[in-house]
Amino acid sequence: MSAALQVNDLAVVYDGYRAVDGVSFAVAPGESFGIVGESGSGKSTILRAVCGLAPVTEGRIAVGAEAGGPRPGSRAFRRKVQMVFQDPYGSLHPRQTVDRILAEPLAIHRVPDAETRITRALDEVGLGTGFRFRFPHQLSGGQRQRIAIARALILEPDILLLDEPTSALDASVQAEVLNLLEELRVRRHLTFVMVSHDLAVVTHMCGRLMVMRNGRSVEILPSQSLIRGDIRSDYTRDLMTASLGFRRRADAPAPG
C-alpha cells in the first residue's frame, strides 16, 4: 500500500540548530498517526515543515501516490494538506467574520460555489449558519476551534495536520472536539497527523505514534503496545509514568 504521507530523513535546521534531525515516518491513507514529546522536541516543527511553514533543510516529504504527488509547498500540495493550529485565539483573524475566514481558502484556490461550501462546512462542524457572520471574539474557544477545523476542511484535503488541537480547551470541550475530529475522519476518509503532549489524547485518537526527543525520533510504536507497556525506550516509559499523574514521595521520578 502506498503511503498518504511519507517523510524521509527530515531535518530542519535554524542557524545551525537542528530542531528536527533525521526523522522518517510514513502514514497510510486513512490512518491516524500521533507525534508526542515535550516542548522543544521538534514535534510541531515536523508539522510545520510538512505544510511549508518551516524550512526543510534535508530529507524529503512526499504526499500521495509514489513520486507523482504534488511538490511540498505548491498550491496543489496545500489543497491536499491542511493544518489546524493549537491556539484558536491566535489562528483566526480577529477582524474578519467567520464567513470571510472560510471564503479565503476558496478564493485562493479558485474553488467555485463558495456559498454552499461555507454552509456545508459550518453544518459539518456542528455550528450551523447562525455563526456565519460572527467575529471570532463572539465565539467560545471550542467554537473557534470548530471554525479552524471547518477552514481546514473546506478545501476537502486528504491529510489534516493537527497541532495540539485541544490543549487550549477545557476538558469537557476537548471531548467534543475530539469526537468531532474522529467522526470527520471516518466520514471523509481523512488521514490525520496529530501532535500532542498528552499521551492519553494521542492514544485515544491514533493507531500508531512516534515519540520525539531533542529533534529525534525515539521510537515508533502502535498505541496498543504503549498501553500494554510494551515499550523499548526508557524515555517513552518516563513519559508514560508522568502521564499517569502525581504520586506521593517514593515513586515520584527523581528531579533532574
Added chain:
Amino acid sequence: MSALLTVEDLRIAFPNRDGDPVEAVRGVSFSLGRERLGIVGESGSGKSQTGRAILGLTPPQAIVTARTLAFDGIDLLKAAPAERRALRGARIGMVLQDPKYSLNPVMTVGDQIVEALQAHENVGDREARERALAMLAAVQIDRPARVFGLYPHEVSGGMGQRVMIAMMLIADPDLLIADEPTSALDVTVQLQVLSILDRLVGERGMGLIFISHDLRLVSSFCDRVLVIYAGRVVEEIAAADLGAAQHPYTRGLLACLPRLGEHRHPLPVLSRDPEWAR
C-alpha cells in the same frame, strides 16, 4: 484543627458595560486548615477570582462581599490596605501559572528572591543572599550559585516555576495559593515541580490552595477538592473518594477525559444542566 482560613458566602461581582453587576463568584464557602485543598473548575468558573480575593488582588472595579473572609482571625474585608499588604507575601503567598510572565524580566532570579525576603524581614544583604541560595537548593536547583545570577529568560519553564516557589516560600508563609502552577509545564517537569511543592508544603506545615482545571491532577495531589461551576461550589469531596462523586458535573468532568488503555469512542460529553448554575 482550628481553621487557618474561613470563607463564607464569598461573592465577587464585576460591572458589565451598562454598569450592572455580574457575579463571577456566587456564594463560595469553605474553610481550610493546614492541609491541601484543591479548587477545580473550567475557564470562567470563578476559581482564580476566589484565590485572588483571598490575597486582595481583585481588580478595583469589582465588588467583593462575604459573610466571613477571615485569615487566622483577621477579617480580611475590614482590614486596612496596609494590613492586607503586610499579609501578602509574608503570610499568604501565591504562585501563578506562567513563570515567563510573573518574574521580572530585567532582574536576576537571585535578586528577585532577595528582594522578596527583604520586603518581609529585616535581613542584611549577605544573610539574604545566603538564605536565597539555600532556598534555591531547597527547590532542587543543582547549582544555586549559578542560577542566582541568571535572568528569567535564561532559565527553563520548570526552573522558572521552581524559582517562583522559592521566592514565595522564603518568607515562610502560612498559606500558599497556587493558581495553575504547573499548567504551562511539560508532564515530566510537572511532576518534579509538584513533588517539590508537596515536600515543602508538608515540611513547613503550610496550608495550600491548589487551583486547577485538571481534576485528576488535583485529586492525586490534594486532600480535599472543591468542584466549582459557574461561581458556585457544586461538590466538596475528599480526594480519595473522587470515584464516588455524586454531582453529575464532577462525574461528567471525570468521564470526558481520554484515559490510557481505555476504548471509548466517542468520548462521553458533558451535557450541562442549567439547574447546576442556579
